Amino acid sequence: MKLGYFTMPLHxxxxxxxxxxxxxxxxxxxxxxxxxxxAYVGEHVTDTAETITxxxxxxxxxxxxxxxxxxxxxxxxxxxxxxxxxASKVAMLDNLLEGRFIFGISPGGLPSDWEIFGxxxxxxxxxxxxxxDHVLALWASEGAIRREGKYWTLSTEKTVIADIGQGLMLKPxxxxxPPIVVTAVEPFSKGVTEAAARGWDMxxxxxxxPQWVKSHWPKYVDGCQHIGRTPxxxxxxxxxxxxxxxxxxxxxxxxxxxxxxxxFYYKQxxxxxxxxGRANLFKPDKDMPDSAVTTDHIVDRLVVAGTVDQxxxxxxxxxxxxxxxxxxxxxxxxxxxxRLARRSMELMAEKVLPKINAAIRGARAAA
Numbered sequence: 001m002k003l004g005y006f007t008m009p010l011h012x013x014x015x016x017x018x019x020x021x022x023x024x025x026x027x028x029x030x031x032x033x034x035x036x037x038x039a040y041v042g043e044h045v046t047d048t049a050e051t052i053t054x055x056x057x058x059x060x061x062x063x064x065x066x067x068x069x070x071x072x073x074x075x076x077x078x079x080x081x082x083x084x085x086x087a088s089k090v091a092m093l094d095n096l097l098e099g100r101f102i103f104g105i106s107p108g109g110l111p112s113d114w115e116i117f118g119x120x121x122x123x124x125x126x127x128x129x130x131x132x133d134h135v136l137a138l139w140a141s142e143g144a145i146r147r148e149g150k151y152w153t154l155s156t157e158k159t160v161i162a163d164i165g166q167g168l169m170l171k172p173x174x175x176x177x178p179p180i181v182v183t184a185v186e187p188f189s190k191g192v193t194e195a196a197a198r199g200w201d202m203x204x205x206x207x208x209x210p211q212w213v214k215s216h217w218p219k220y221v222d223g224c225q226h227i228g229r230t231p232x233x234x235x236x237x238x239x240x241x242x243x244x245x246x247x248x249x250x251x252x253x254x255x256x257x258x259x260x261x262x263x264f265y266y267k268q269x270x271x272x273x274x275x276x277g278r279a280n281l282f283k284p285d286k287d288m289p290d291s292a293v294t295t296d297h298i299v300d301r302l303v304v305a306g307t308v309d310q311x312x313x314x315x316x317x318x319x320x321x322x323x324x325x326x327x328x329x330x331x332x333x334x335x336x337x338x339r340l341a342r343r344s345m346e347l348m349a350e351k352v353l354p355k356i357n358a359a360i361r362g363a364r365a366a367a
Contacts, residue, residue, distance in 0.1 A: 001325070001360060003353050005031045006074055006206065006239045007332030008042035010265045013049050015334075020051055021058075023335045028062055030342060031330075032069040034349035038237075040074025040104055040203070040329065046112040049268060056093050063096045070100050074203070075183055077108030079127035080117045083134035083152055084145075087169060091139065094172040103178040104203070105132060109185065111276060125191075127151050132180075138169045139177050145169065181237065187212035187280070189219055196223025196231070204322075206239035206331045207269060208281055209301060213238060214322040234326035240318065241265070241331045243305040244347040245340065254340055255305030261334040261341075262303050267295045308351040315352070316359055328353075 005028060011020055028039045039062075043055040052058050059071040076086060094101045107128040114120045119127065130149045137147055144160040144167055147153070160167025172178055180200040184192050185208070192202050202220055204213045217236065224231040243262060245251035255262045270293065273281060279290045282298050304314045315328070330348055335341045 001319075001353070001356055002037045002327040003035070003349055004038035004040070004237065004327045004329040005036050005069075005332060006040040006203070006329035008050060008074070009052060009332060009334070010049050010268050011051075011261075011334035012264065017051055020334075023338070024052065024058070024332070025062060025065075027332050027335075027341070027345070028069065028071075029065055030345055031349075032066040034345060036069055036330070036349065038070045038072055038102060038327065038329070040072040040102075042074050043077065044110045044113055045080070046116050047110060050110075056089050059101075060093055060096055068100075070102055071097055072102035072181070073104045075104040075106040077113065078105055078131035078135075079119050079122070079124045080108055080113055081131070083131050084138060084154055084169075086131070087135040087138040090135070090178070091170045091172045094174055094178050095170075097173070099173045099178075101174070101178050102181055104181045104183065106183050110272075136177060139171055141169055143168070184208075184216045184219075185281070188215045192216050192219040193223040193226075196220045196229070197226040198223075199227065199229065201235045201237070203237040203239060203329065204325075206241050206329070207266075207273070207298075207302060209284055210318055210321040211284065212281065217323050217325075232326075233324040236325040237327040237329055238322065238325045239329040239331055240315070241303045241333075242311060242315075242344070242348060243303065243333075243340075244308060244311045244344045244352055245305075246307070246343070246347070248307055248310065250340065251306045251310070254337065255303050256299060259336060260299075261336045262305070263295060263299055265333055266298045266302065270295055270298045308347055308355070311348070312352050312355040312359070315356055319356075319360075328356075 009024055031039055041052055041055040041058055043052050044050045045053050055073045062071055090103055107124040130151050134147055134152060134154060143162055145154050145156040156167035162168060181203055182191060182195045182200055183203045183205055185205045195202060202216060204216050221231045243251060243255040254260055274290055274293055279293045282293045304311055
């Protein structure tokens with residue numbers, strides 16, 4: 001199992017904006033030093049608690065200060081942008097990183113973003129598909145651009161001067177384009193099947209119960225089978241909310257106490273999702289009333305916390321529940337205590353991951 005990093009950063013809106021951006025950057029620089037293989041960063045435009053407004057711009061700031069970690073959009077919300085702007089920006093980022101990049105995409109999940117971009121009530125999935133089709137076609141294009149769609153019409157036919165480069169699109173560093181991943185945020189997601197059938201991979205979101213995470217793998221297999229692709233668990237990324245401490249008391253207080261950034265995260269996220277009619281994500285039983293989906297209910301089921309041995313045991317049990325997967329994405333939180341936040345990442349990379357992989361190797365050898 002590999003270890004990656006994922007953040008859709010949530011912090012109290014009262015915090016200093018520049019300081020939180022600095023912390024997000026420091027977390028990924030630390031992840032690079034610790035050997036994390038990938039780092040995914042989300043984006044929203046209209047939320048003062050989630051303040052990375054353009055994940056591509058943010059990742060570009062990390063290009064010169066990281067060495068090995070792949071920097072990944074997690075995700076670009078396609079209906080909120082223009083295909084040509086997205087294609088050109090992502091191509092430039094892939095070249096800045098010389099291919100140390102993965103293109104994460106989605107229809108977007110924040111209603112206030114939908115509204116400000118005029119997409120509230122729109123067929124965002126349909127827009128998402130059209131947008132990525134345009135982006136891929138622009139990267140494959142030679143000569144003047146001419147594409148017509150329901151939501152966007154793209155053309156440089158009237159202004160192209162091909163022999164000097166005007167009217168042509170710049171290409172990504174990776175050929176034919178960067179790897180593409182989608183985030184699965186619903187049980188039994190049909191989008192996973194469609195993504196796999198296009199050769200893309202998936203991330204299972206950290207705010208899903210294990211039984212819903214497990215539901216993604218058969219959908220991925222179905223999509224792979226449509227194109228004769230061999231489904232490989234190594235390509236499955238699963239995000240998980242984790243805190244590791246040197247002692248159990250610290251772990252319990254920082255992960256579950258009144259001032260816990262983990263509690264804040266799920267109080268905020270849970271409220272948004274339940275209000276948007278998505279309480280099902282937190283329910284082990286569909287007949288469970290929405291009123292029972294409390295912050296305590298969510299945190300108790302979704303946060304993995306404890307000492308090195310305790311977290312190792314919990315993550316191995318989680319893997320036993322959902323099945324084999326290739327990359328565990330450690331979820332970044334607000335740095336209420338910078339020392340504890342950094343220490344958790346260190347313990348995860350240097351102690352927990354080796355123990356997990358030793359257990360996996362032992363189980364395979366015994367099989």
